[in-house]
Amino acid sequence: MASKSPVIETDSLTKVYGTFRAADRISLTIQAGEIFGLIGPNGAGKSTLIKMLTTLLPPTSGSARVAGFDLVADAAHVRAHIGYVPQLLSADGALTAYENLLMSARLYAIPRVIREERIATALKRLDLSASADKLVQSYSGGMVRRLEIAQSMIHEPDVLFMDEPTVGLDPVARRNVWMHIRELRDRLGTTILLTTHLMDEAGELCDRLGVLNAGRLQSVGTPGDLEAVVGPDATLDDVFAVMTGADLNPERASDNVQHSCDSDHSPA
Amino acid sequence: MGRVAAYLTQIQAVADTEIRKLRHDPGELYTRALQPLIWLLLFGEVMAQVKGLNSSGGSYLEFLAPGILAQSVLFAAIFYGIAAIWERDLGVLHRYMVSPAPRSTLVLGKAISSGVRGLTQAIVVYALAFLLGIKLSFSPVDIFGVAALICIGSALFSTFSLIIACIVKTRERFMGIGQVLTMPIFFASNAIYPIDIMPRWLHVISSLNPLTYEVDGLRNLMLADGTSKYGLWLDFGVLFAVTAVLVAIAARMYPRLTQ
Helix, strand or coil: CCCCCEEEEEEEEEEEECCEEEEEEEEEEEECCCEEEEECCCCCCHHHHHHHHCCCCCCCEEEEEECCEECCCCHHHHHHCEEEECCCCCCCCCCEHHHHHHHHHHHCCCCHHHHHHHHHHHHHHCCCHHHCCCEHHHCCHHHHHHHHHHHHCCCCCCEEEEECCCCCCCHHHHHHHHHHHHHHHHHHCCEEEEECCCHHHHHHHCCEEEEEECCEEEEEECHHHHHHHHCCCCCHHHHHHHHCCCCCCHHHHHHHHHHHHHHCCCCC | CCHHHHHHHHHHHHHHHHHHHHHHCCHHHHHHCHHHHHHHHHHHHHHCCCCCCCCCCCCHHHHHHHHHHHHHHHHHHHHHHHHHHHHHHHCHHHHHHCCCCCHHHHHHHHHHHHHHHHHHHHHHHHHHHHHCCCCECCCHHHHHHHHHHHHHHHHHHHHHHHHHHHHHCCHHHHHHHHHHHHHHHHHCCCCCCCHHHCCHHHHHHHHCCHHHHHHHHHHHHHECCCCCCCCHHHHHHHHHHHHHHHHHHHHHHHHHHHC
């Protein structure tokens, strides 16, 4: 896992609903140990892409390999090697943190002899040991998110998918979650693919970013690369605005990308 | 872990979660106890005055008690579909769906937890029936048989409910269709009146209704001098076969909820 090798490879991955192309020929390679962020407006296809890569949604066409397995032909193996933190706070509030983790450990068929140890390690790693036996409905948002990360890491997956991991969290809890995400990558070599609407999260946490717009992957690069493409003093906010044609008039959106890239002024 | 052990552990993951939730908050069990009480006390006492409602010779309340047990199991199980939609809306279902657990383990886990809920209903109905002076059978074999019938009946109707949820997908639509489905299942059965007094067409529908076979088996096993119209083998056979088919369908359809 330490050496540079692709953990996620998609080839023209496409999802079509009727005539709407939610994801349009997305080809993307993500290396082992990367923290990769997907940015783009609502409806750009971020969630569709994550749903396909986590096997929740069958692609219409194209192919992908995740953790070395074919997404469609070998979905069961893919599932055994990935973790997923959904957008909503999905840990079960009517259970304790320990019980949530026990449920996950059983779902992943972790052998009984190492189950308790795994759960204890997961609780400790995410700083939840002291609250392990409290009902999750009494947790703060940041604690729930940490528990969910612990749950999705219980089987030590190669890849962790996170859909807006810090949405709704206060700034302190947000930085705390970032710290834990980095720690997972540094300690276990976990590859992380996340979506975000927060440009500071994209800039500070992610090694590379992919910009999605209208189902298409517009651009891929480090935050610095992307900023440099847009202009010498550009911020990620500018990158977002330019590359997604964040214009009130959708008719002109594609024009904006052209103009801005050529002549370095922000879109009207 | 071997395949079979893993499969059973994954079923346990789902079933145990539900049972733990019931233990943390058992309030639902108490409120559910009210419905059979109302049916037996109000409906039962009044309908007992109507002649011709009971074909088996005993009192009407005796005839009614197994029907009401089956009914309370049915109503508790039908709630499973809406719970599945709720879990989808919360994101809990996604957690199951991205795991390597086969979809059938999710369905079976839910079915088992539904059986446990059903058993708690049975305790309530037994207590009520005892207080109302209904002569119950307390032989261990009969009690075991009742428990088995309740579990399989709960599994059947909760899985049926899950399939409906996979088709309608939203809570609002489920609320509408849930009522429309439970009422005919209940009324077009032998739960509260014998099939023999029904018009021909309804008679046919009722004998195709799995609830009829559950009630029939319960009448035999629950009452001290109970009899079965179809025979226990047929009762259990129909329930098992229908459940097996429904579980297979639900396992195929379950992923639709998160798409």
